Amino acid sequence: MRRVDQQIALVTGGASGLGKAIAQRLAFDGARVVITDVQPGLGEPTASECGFTFLEQDVCDETRWTEVVREVEQRCGRLDILVNNAGILGPADAMNLESAKLSDWRRVFAVNVEGILLGCRTAISAMRRAGGGAIINISSVAGLLATPYAPAYGASKATVRHLTKTVAQHCAQQKLNIRCNAVYPGVVRTPLWERHAEDQARQRGLSIDDLIAETKATIPLGEFTLPEDVAAAVSFLASSDARQVTGAELIVDGGLVSCDTYAMSLNRPNMRPSLCVSESKHP
Numbered sequence: 001m002r003r004v005d006q007q008i009a010l011v012t013g014g015a016s017g018l019g020k021a022i023a024q025r026l027a028f029d030g031a032r033v034v035i036t037d038v039q040p041g042l043g044e045p046t047a048s049e050c051g052f053t054f055l056e057q058d059v060c061d062e063t064r065w066t067e068v069v070r071e072v073e074q075r076c077g078r079l080d081i082l083v084n085n086a087g088i089l090g091p092a093d094a095m096n097l098e099s100a101k102l103s104d105w106r107r108v109f110a111v112n113v114e115g116i117l118l119g120c121r122t123a124i125s126a127m128r129r130a131g132g133g134a135i136i137n138i139s140s141v142a143g144l145l146a147t148p149y150a151p152a153y154g155a156s157k158a159t160v161r162h163l164t165k166t167v168a169q170h171c172a173q174q175k176l177n178i179r180c181n182a183v184y185p186g187v188v189r190t191p192l193w194e195r196h197a198e199d200q201a202r203q204r205g206l207s208i209d210d211l212i213a214e215t216k217a218t219i220p221l222g223e224f225t226l227p228e229d230v231a232a233a234v235s236f237l238a239s240s241d242a243r244q245v246t247g248a249e250l251i252v253d254g255g256l257v258s259c260d261t262y263a264m265s266l267n268r269p270n271m272r273p274s275l276c277v278s279e280s281k282h283p
Helices: 017-028 040-050 062-076 102-130 151-173 191-204 208-217 227-238 260-265
Strands: 008-012 032-037 053-056 081-084 133-138 178-185 249-252
Touching: 008 017, 008 062, 008 102, 017 032, 017 040, 017 081, 017 227, 032 040, 032 062, 040 053, 053 062, 062 102, 081 102, 081 227, 102 133, 102 151, 102 178, 133 151, 133 227, 151 178, 178 227, 191 208, 227 249
Parallel strands: 008 032, 008 081, 032 053, 081 133, 133 178, 178 249
Antiparallel strands: none
């Protein structure tokens, strides 16, 4: 079933990891896909390999958002689907609430929140011209649980939750035929997660295998979420199968949010499971 056949999709942070998997699934389901990323060295080969169009983009740049959407419309005729995937965890200093620099906090929010705000705002104008569309924001279960070891990241993802519902209601009230939903991945083993896990294992004196086993033990279904699992959820929300779904939270986490043990473990100093980091890297 080609759920999004002949649709035009834009995926930010699409050069690698979760963003690449989302773009591949949308293409498989029939969409013409444009990916953006701040890393042309990754984005151009990915686009060539997968048959995408690549545009370099810093999602924090308001002017560039206008340029990117305009170019999508010029090349493809319209914009039907936007997936706001680009995001960052932030530097190691941002992991400690007491010592985190305000500049680090602001950088995380600039990418994870302002980047999505700019994407939604710019896409709404384009989708209004197209007669409708679907916006999918990638949040995280870190936005639904307390994250004492990544306060900026968790707070930014919680803000994405509220922003998504606000955008959904705005579009519904304005009768724009634009739906906006959010996907909340659990622990996805992307390159960004691997880097974070290696740092955490080193800080705790663990082997990476021990950390992986410990993390799996906190997941009720016992396995990491795959990028393909999240991509399937995105494809559903982008399609007409979800025509009555807007402002929703689609959690793809193997049961983490529903598991009290995991939520408690986030607040125990002697057990710090690897965070639910799913986004592609955005320096």
